Amino acid sequence: MATPDRFRLDGQVVLLTGAGRGLGRAMALSYADAGARLAGASRTLSQLEETAELVAERGGEAISIATDVTDAEAVEAMVAETIDRFGRVDILMNNAGGGAAGDGSPLEQLTDEQWRWGIDMNLTSQMLCARAVLPHMTERGSGVIINVASGFGLRGGRDNWMYVSAKAGVVNFTRSLAVSYGPAGVRTNCIAPGIFPHTPQALERWRGGRYIPIGRVGLAWEMGPLAVFLSSDAAAGISGETIAQDGGGLAMIGPTGWAPRVRLTEPT
Amino acid sequence: MSDFVPTPNPEQPEDPFLLKGKAALVVGAGDPLGRAAAVALAEAGADVAVASLRAGPQEVVRVNSVANEIWSLGRANAAITLDASNQNSVDAAIARTTSELGSLDILVNAADLPVAIPVDELSPDDWHAVLAANLLAPAMTSSAAGRVMKLNGYGRIINIVSVLAARGVANTSSYAAAHAGVLALTRALSQEWARSGITVNALQVGIYEGQQGFGDNPEAVQQLARMLPAKALVKPEDVGAAVVGLAADSGFITGETIAVDGAATARV
Numbered sequence: 180m181a182t183p184d185r186f187r188l189d190g191q192v193v194l195l196t197g198a199g200r201g202l203g204r205a206m207a208l209s210y211a212d213a214g215a216r217l218a219g220a221s222r223t224l225s226q227l228e229e230t231a232e233l234v235a236e237r238g239g240e241a242i243s244i245a246t247d248v249t250d251a252e253a254v255e256a257m258v259a260e261t262i263d264r265f266g267r268v269d270i271l272m273n274n275a276g277g278g279a280a281g282d283g284s285p286l287e288q289l290t291d292e293q294w295r296w297g298i299d300m301n302l303t304s305q306m307l308c309a310r311a312v313l314p315h316m317t318e319r320g321s322g323v324i325i326n327v328a329s330g331f332g333l334r335g336g337r338d339n340w341m342y343v344s345a346k347a348g349v350v351n352f353t354r355s356l357a358v359s360y361g362p363a364g365v366r367t368n369c370i371a372p373g374i375f376p377h378t379p380q381a382l383e384r385w386r387g388g389r390y391i392p393i394g395r396v397g398l399a400w401e402m403g404p405l406a407v408f409l410s411s412d413a414a415a416g417i418s419g420e421t422i423a424q425d426g427g428g429l430a431m432i433g434p435t436g437w438a439p440r441v442r443l444t445e446p447t
Numbered sequence: 448m449s450d451f452v453p454t455p456n457p458e459q460p461e462d463p464f465l466l467k468g469k470a471a472l473v474v475g476a477g478d479p480l481g482r483a484a485a486v487a488l489a490e491a492g493a494d495v496a497v498a499s500l501r502a503g504p505q506e507v508v509r510v511n512s513v514a515n516e517i518w519s520l521g522r523a524n525a526a527i528t529l530d531a532s533n534q535n536s537v538d539a540a541i542a543r544t545t546s547e548l549g550s551l552d553i554l555v556n557a558a559d560l561p562v563a564i565p566v567d568e569l570s571p572d573d574w575h576a577v578l579a580a581n582l583l584a585p586a587m588t589s590s591a592a593g594r595v596m597k598l599n600g601y602g603r604i605i606n607i608v609s610v611l612a613a614r615g616v617a618n619t620s621s622y623a624a625a626h627a628g629v630l631a632l633t634r635a636l637s638q639e640w641a642r643s644g645i646t647v648n649a650l651q652v653g654i655y656e657g658q659q660g661f662g663d664n665p666e667a668v669q670q671l672a673r674m675l676p677a678k679a680l681v682k683p684e685d686v687g688a689a690v691v692g693l694a695a696d697s698g699f700i701t702g703e704t705i706a707v708d709g710a711a712t713a714r715v
Contacts (some may be wrong), residue, residue: 180465180467180492181465181689182462182463182464182465182491183464183490183491183688185688186688186691186692187462193618200482215459221557237481271664282654286463289587296514301565327685329653338595353713353715354710355712357710357713357714358676358710358713358714359676360676361675361676361677361709361710362676362677373567373696373699381554386451387449387451387453388453388454389453390638392638392642392701392702393454393641393642393698393699394451394452394453394454394641394642395455395456397699398456398457398459398699401697401699402462403463404464404695404696404697405692405696406462407646407702408464408692412688413464413688413689413691413692414685415681415682415685415688415691416652416653416681416682416685416686416690416708416709417685417705417707418676418677418691418704418706418709418710418713419676419710419712419713419714420705420706420710420713422700422703422705423700423701423703424700424703425699425700426699426701427637427638427640427641427646427701427702429702429703430633430634430637430638430701430702431638431702432704435486436642437638438638438639
């Protein structure tokens with residue numbers, strides 16, 4: 180018994196930014212398991228090469244492209260190299276992000292430069308990658324774009340400015356991509372991850388998941404199957420959509436575990 | 448508050464979309480979406496019980512034919528009729544599923560009673576009937592299934608609703624209110640059972656190919672399809688694939704509503 184064909188990505192090419200570590204690396208491995216060939220991109224080549232080695236160990240194929248996703252020329256070159264090496268791009272996974280120095284301070288202390296950098300890293304970067312890959316996808320009449328946002332793109336956070344604004348931008352950018360390029364055969368969706376700590380310190384900072392409804396944090400590998408599903412034909416009916424993967428965080432209000440009891444009486 | 452014990456981490460499955468060994472109950476399997484869900488679950492390896500809210504001869508024939516499809520896929524199956532307004536009948540349906548399939552891991556609520564009548568022509572009895580089929584039924588089946596799933600520490604509940612739960616359309620007041628109620632039910636149960644290994648999610652489906660009721664007017668349906676980026680309605684099979692995607696999830700997606708509507712709700 181094997182996975183139904185609709186969930187497989189055999190022979191397809193995925194261009195994955197931020198592939199050198201964390202969630203990006205985990206998704207790279209899931210894509211490889213689903214049969215896709217991987218072009219991993221990020222600033223740090225050594226980390227990408229580690230990801231590529233892990234992919235190779237699982238019998239997959241990966242190339243590594245050093246790039247800067249905030250630089251339009253570098254992004255064009257990244258897409259060109261992927262097409263040069265693999266002949267096509269079926270899936271763009273816009274995962275690179277982070278880098279919002281200045282978040283965590285009152286707005287009065289925020290510099291213009293910090294604002295621009297945070298928006299560039301988390302929103303402009305995804306626009307640049309989508310813009311670079313779309314001519315290729317529309318020419319072939321098919322393609323999938325997946326943008327990674329965050330739970331912070333759907334709710335506000337205290338003293339959180341660039342990250343929340345850019346990620347909310349990603350959510351709506353996703354919708355416009357779906358509406359604009361759907362007729363050309365390109366589906367676009369968005370994943371909004373909740374808390375996925377990369378280090379023991381981060382896990383401690385989130386108190387092991389105490390404040391997450393299901394009582395644990397996200398594990399990096401859990402994002403892989405969702406990314407593969409959205410990339411595959413199994414998600415043919417889904418476009419313009421943002422899917423929260425957050426242990427129930429966005430469905431909740433109030434303290435974790437709040438379970439009031441009020442007796443049924445008469446209406447007011 | 449030092450009594451917090453994190454929920455155990457799930458193990459990474461070798462094949463993330465395989466449902467081998469899982470037992471599912473699909474309520475409303477005579478409906479095109481329920482049938483698609485039942486078949487997709489069976490194709491992914493699950494054993495499937497199919498149930499109908501009606502005991503009429505047509506409905507029994509339809510549900511039996513879905514059970515036959517599941518049988519022909521080599522999976523265990525059962526055909527059940529249940530009255531959702533009767534606690535004993537609902538409990539009996541759950542008991543029959545667990546006794547014939549060995550367990551109950553996945554519940555899909557797909558029963559649908561389409562209604563579109565101007566609000567001033569709806570009697571209180573009409574409202575009760577619409578709410579009973581579209582809201583009370585998934586509430587009762589979830590409640591009964593939840594008891595079994597809590598004991599097992601594992602469950603996946605997937606409620607299928609219409610896009611009308613999220614967007615206003617003339618003459619759909621009672622139907623839309625019932626379906627919006629299911630989304631609220633989904634969020635509340637996701638929290639109520641958050642620490643029991645049970646996820647509760649919804650698929651919000653656009654007007655789909657072959658839909659009865661709202662799909663009965665071919666001219667209106669063609670117009671709707673033209674408005675979609677893909678220029679085509681979603682297919683029941685696309686909903687079935689999305690059901691498998693949620694049923695196979697590792698447990699970090701809960702309380703979430705995913706639109707399967709070809710970007711209908713993404714556009715202005």
